[in-house]
Amino acid sequence: MIAILNEERQALAGLDMDAIMGCAVDKAALCTRLEAVASDAIDEECRGMVDAARRLNEANRRVRNLIAANVAARLDALTGAPALYRARAGQARAQHARTARLR
Numbered sequence: 001m002i003a004i005l006n007e008e009r010q011a012l013a014g015l016d017m018d019a020i021m022g023c024a025v026d027k028a029a030l031c032t033r034l035e036a037v038a039s040d041a042i043d044e045e046c047r048g049m050v051d052a053a054r055r056l057n058e059a060n061r062r063v064r065n066l067i068a069a070n071v072a073a074r075l076d077a078l079t080g081a082p083a084l085y086r087a088r089a090g091q092a093r094a095q096h097a098r099t100a101r102l103r
Contacts, residue, residue, distance in 0.1 A: 001030050002049060005056035012063045 011019035
């Protein structure tokens, strides 16, 4: 899992969509395998590796969120309509339409 999370980090850094998706598939497969392991069968060394994997996964999540926020900001800048691709987008579009009519 740690190796896959490191690969995912590199894929995120390079914005390599194929590699990102491959890592997601690999992570899901490993999670399925790990679910079958009884928690009392995990020793201290394994617990340390699980904690390291958790930290790496959290770091990757933050990187992914930064990338997503950057893309959203660029889309907003291109369209001139912030919040177009977010929750309550219908309300944002309606507000944008009202504002455009007033100009």
